[in-house]
Amino acid sequence: MRLIIFGPPGAGKGTQASLLETRRGLVQISTGDIIREAMKNETPVGKEAKAYVEKGELVPDTVVRKLAENAIADEDYDDYVLDGYPRTTQQAEWLTEFCEENDTPIDAVLSLSVPDEVIVERLSRRRVHAETGETYHLDHDPPPADIDPDLIVQRDDDQPETVRNRLAVYRDETEPLEEYYESRDLLLTVNGEGDIEDVYERIDSVLDERVATRA
Ligand code: ADP
Ligand code: ADP
Numbered sequence: 609m610r611l612i613i614f615g616p617p618g619a620g621k622g623t624q625a626s627l628l629e630t631r632r633g634l635v636q637i638s639t640g641d642i643i644r645e646a647m648k649n650e651t652p653v654g655k656e657a658k659a660y661v662e663k664g665e666l667v668p669d670t671v672v673r674k675l676a677e678n679a680i681a682d683e684d685y686d687d688y689v690l691d692g693y694p695r696t697t698q699q700a701e702w703l704t705e706f707c708e709e710n711d712t713p714i715d716a717v718l719s720l721s722v723p724d725e726v727i728v729e730r731l732s733r734r735r736v737h738a739e740t741g742e743t744y745h746l747d748h749d750p751p752p753a754d755i756d757p758d759l760i761v762q763r764d765d766d767q768p769e770t771v772r773n774r775l776a777v778y779r780d781e782t783e784p785l786e787e788y789y790e791s792r793d794l795l796l797t798v799n800g801e802g803d804i805e806d807v808y809e810r811i812d813s814v815l816d817e818r819v820a821t822r823a
Contacts, residue, residue: 609634609815610712611689614785615720617774618731619800620807622743624720625691627808632815637679638691639672641741646675664765664773666781669698677706685712695782700789716818717789718811720800724775731771735760749804 611634613621625636643661646654653675657667666672676693685707694700707713722730733746738759744751751760765774789795796814800807 609716609819610686610707610714611815612694612714612717612789613689613691613720614717614782614789615722615800616727616778616782617771618727618734619720619722620730620804621691621720623749623804624718624808624811625689626743627804628689628811631808631812634687634689635683636691637676637683637688637693639676639679639693639695640691642675642679643667643672644741661765662770664770664777666695666777669696669702673699673702676703680706685710694785697781697784697788700785714794715822716796716815717794718814719786719789719795719797720807721797722800726801727775728768728771731766732768734763734766736763737761 609632611628613625613628615621622636622638622640625634625638628634629636643654643657647658647661648654653671656671660667672693672695676690676699680688680690690703694703703714730745733748735744735746735751736742737744737751737755738761743749744760751757764770786795796818798807798810798814
């Protein structure tokens with residue numbers, strides 16, 4: 609199955625994509641994770657991306673396109689969930705072409721809907737493991753007690769001012785993709801509020817339904 613998980617920053621895309629990986633065997637392809645890893649290793653892509661990420665802007669389409677397409681090819685074009693890609697109409701059009709060329713179209717786009725006040729709360733309480741990149745939430749998904757607390761850090765782009773910019777960029781550039789996928793009959797909207805497990809159950813059942821109706 610080939611999926612996209614879509615939604616504003618902090619909606620829970622990464623959290624749910626990682627559950628889809630362990631429970632449905634889909635490999636999580638997160639362009640955000642790939643970019644952060646490149647920044648940590650100071651690769652040419654990482655150096656180019658840094659200024660954009662730090663300001664809460666999008667990294668240029670041409671750069672992210674290559675990262676996403678290489679990652680999909682690495683999975684033999686199947687059994688993946690794209691987390692954080694595409695984020696612009698240009699990226700979505702390239703992805704459609706890329707999948708068509710390989711005869712492996714996207715099966716569904718899960719859109720997590722979460723009100724703004726919940727997003728702001730989730731991002732202000734998000735913490736990550738400095739080495740593994742594993743994501744936690746101080747209240748809803750706290751880091752295990754045996755992890756050195758010095759390794760639990762806040763992402764630089766989760767500071768309130770950068771979050772405001774990321775949300776504005778989301779509204780301007782990314783949200784229109786809902787219509788793009790709706791018109792292709794791929795959009796499955798899921799309520800992203802409530803416990804992590806409750807959200808996963810909703811996702812699991814809409815995917816089962818989709819598989820049953822397309823069979
Ligand atoms: P979040 O999980 O909060 O939605 P990500 O970890 O997916 O954020 O992305 C972090 C940053 O990496 C983005 O703010 C952006 O600068 C960059 N980035 C990630 N994916 C893309 C993309 N598809 N297009 C452009 N920039 C991206
Ligand atoms: P995204 O990838 O969309 O930016 P994340 O998966 O990183 O979102 O989630 C943002 C923050 O909210 C993280 O701290 C995560 O642990 C937490 N979180 C995710 N889903 C839920 C949920 N259903 N309820 C409460 N907190 C959640």
